[in-house]
Amino acid sequence: MxxxxxxxxxxxxxxxxxxxxxxxxxxxxxxxxxxxxxxxxxxxxxxxxxxxxxxxxxxxxxILQEANLVADILAKKGQDLSYGLHIFHAPPPDTIHALSSDAMGILRLRGCK
Incomplete structure (x- = not known):
């Protein structure tokens, strides 16, 4: 979906x-x-x-989960939002660092923040 x-x-x-x-x-x-x-x-x-x-x-x-930190952060954020579709017209502040890391291809180990 x-x-x-x-x-x-x-x-x-x-x-x-x-x-x-x-x-x-x-x-x-x-x-x-x-x-x-x-x-x-x-x-x-x-x-x-x-x-x-x-x-x-x-x-x-x-794409491996470890290579897409932004998607992981947004999925966790979705658990705290009301039910339904939420569209962000700008990156939420807590994703800025992750966007840079994803763009540079920096991997993180599972379970690590």
């Missing part, structure tokens, strides 16, 4: 290029290659395919 919401925001803002990164390798694999019949993800993948057609170029990347 996170991928779908991200694509909906991208298409609503008329983005023409996108990089979709997830630490959930199976999700990226399903988007790239389809999902086996025993999984109930066909409808989600169809929705993703429709949204992707509205964007000129999309790259799909599996």
């Amino acid at each position: 996170g991928i779908i919401k991200g694509l909906q925001i991208a298409t609503a803002n008329e983005f023409h290029h996108g990089i979709i990164e997830s630490d959930f390798a199976m999700a990226i694999n399903f988007v790239k290659h389809g999902c086996p019949a025993q999984y109930l993800c066909t409808t989600l993948l169809e929705d993703i395919a429709i949204l992707v057609k509205r964007i000129f170029q999309v790259h799909w990347n599996h």
